[in-house]
Amino acid sequence: MTLKKFILIITLMTTALLALETKAQASTNCISQADLNDIASHFSQFSKYTGKEFCADGSSDFQLLSSMMFMRSTAFDLNMTKSPDDFFSGKFSQDWFSYFTGRISKIKVESACPKGALAYVQAMLGLSDHVMHVCPIGLLPSFSTLDLSSTFMHEARHIDGYAHITCSKGPRAGIQGACDKVIADGGSYAVTVETYAQLAKYATALHPALKAYARASAAVYGQEAFETPISIQSKNELVLMTDSLQFLSLDPTTLATQTLGNSPSAGKIVKRASHMILIPEDKTLPGKYVFLKNQGDISQSPSDLITEYNTQTPSNKANLVDLHIGAQWTARVYKNSVRFVCDPTASTVKDISLPAGMTATNLLYVNGYDRASFSTLLSMDNGDIYEMGCANRVGYVQVSNVKFDQKYKRIYKVNDKTFGLNFNGELFSIENGKSTLLNIPTRIIEISPNQTYSFM
Ligand SMILES: [Zn+2]
Structure with missing residues (x-):
């Protein structure tokens, strides 16, 4: 039997940790009862929080829930046109939360992962258990929920059968699972690039610093995570x-x-x-x-x-x-x-x-x-x-x-x-x-x- 792990390798050497103080925040401080009920209807592991609102407590559960809230509540332009290059096709632009819940039914927090790994899903004989595993570096209270929501979308895409390859050249050459072949395949790294690009270009109420951060992140993955260089107008x-x-x-x-x-x-x-x-x-x-x-x-x-x-x-x-x-x-x-x-x-x-x-x-x-x-x-x-x-x-x-x-x-x-x-x-x-x-x-x-x- 082959157990296949789909690991999201974050831009190496970049574990972005620890808060400096409150500045542009991607997350809310409290999650409403209604939102919790809806999230728990997809993920029973969170039912214990229903019945009242849930406010920031520094827990990994709050961080996961905030990331799902980010997916649910980030507002985008109604008219999101394609980019003239490979940054944004719009393929993954509609209703991130539904996309995610359609593929993932449980989130498991891991206590140890390989260096650089942020999250992964597994499949056996081509079948997934629909569990997303989240690694410690993604879960410190200050790791942005913006990053996590992009990560969640990336992992959900693996459930559709998209795996990574080892890059043969470029900045990530030789790193297992750090590339997809070509962005047009629409694999998980394409989702990463598209979600960040969508936030940078079309989020209507996101803090300008977070938009600038998302823009640079789209560019990093676009330029480093594909075996065939993507087309970029820059x-x-x-x-x-x-x-x-x-x-x-x-x-x-x-x-x-x-x-x-x-x-x-x-x-x-x-x-x-x-x-x-x-x-x-x-x-x-x-x-x-x-x-x-x-x-x-x-x-x-x-x-x-x-x-x-x-x-x-x-x-x-x-x-x-x-x-x-x-x-x-x-x-x-x-x-x-x-x-x-x-x-x-x-x-x-x-x-x-x-x-x-x-x-x-x-x-x-x-x-x-x-x-x-x-x-x-x-x-x-x-x-x-x-x-x-x-x-x-x-x-x-x-x-x-x-x-x-x-x-x-x-x-x-x-x-x-x-x-x-x-x-x-x-x-x-x-x-x-x-x-x-x-x-x-x-x-x-x-x-x-x-x-x-x-x-x-
Ligand atoms: Zn991946």
Whole structure:
């Protein structure tokens, strides 16, 4: 007999945990008697809560129920037209809760799951028991009910017989169950992309920060969870943070700038796939997701690495100079060492000390921020350039032969152009190691690549 598990692999290294405080909340505080009655008519496990309203108590049951409430009550545009690309076909846009209850009849909370697993369903001889298993990382009170409702839809789709494959290439190459073949098949990852895209584009009363978060999430799964790349109408830009904390977008070709919004504080922007994380210069402040157009904050932590950071004292925080979040590896760059997690299936950590006398200052993405790449450049405070990364799942730091004609705070490649920001706040274009100053009228304190989408 073959027991088949359909596991939803979340974007690796991204377990988004722990609340920071009340900001944009996807969930309600109390669930009404009428709603509970209706949910319990589909899931008898929740009958014990009927008879009165059920208010937030930090329990996993409340989290599951809130996620179902999110599916039931999120309002969408009546007219949801298809995207011109693969983000949204509308195939799964109608009545999420009915779709879910038509396929799942019991939810079981698991106490342990493989790393990266959020939820799964099982089938034996092609028949499912219609039980959805939810893993611990999905159930901390702060894991957004928005994420869970998308997850629930993904799991429900497995009941129709759609399984995953191991990606042969791309950011998730070699990870079991982390890809579907092609989005047009309408499998579970297609559901993930479509639900997030639908929230980003068509939810009518969702907090703007949650919509921005959903937009980036649709892009992450769209770009990472398919063996055949999906069609996306997008544009790449370089985001500039000015010393007056304004975000500007810079068109890499025309070099035209446009005002976007304001940054909540000065700091470093770390990319996690399509998401942006702000690590403030002020070490009394927490790291958090940042959105470019004044959409506000969301309550979930953008990464377990940021959750860790946020618990530290200001002086410990100051020891972290940069952070790399790839699809299969992460590196915490400290002043005198680098802490690698190179195995996406385990939590093995390896610290590598920098050579004596070397102090790390920042990462440089001379080939662009690439989620699939296993290496990047690291600059020291004396301007020396090192290469670091994971080779065969083992972290390394070694001298690089790459040289620049000045010390850079940041380097990113956007399309075919390489941009560098120096410590005086000047922006340069870099070609064959030679820097040319660009005429930007204000001082720039941080740069980051960004992608915009014509659909959402
Ligand atoms: Zn799945």
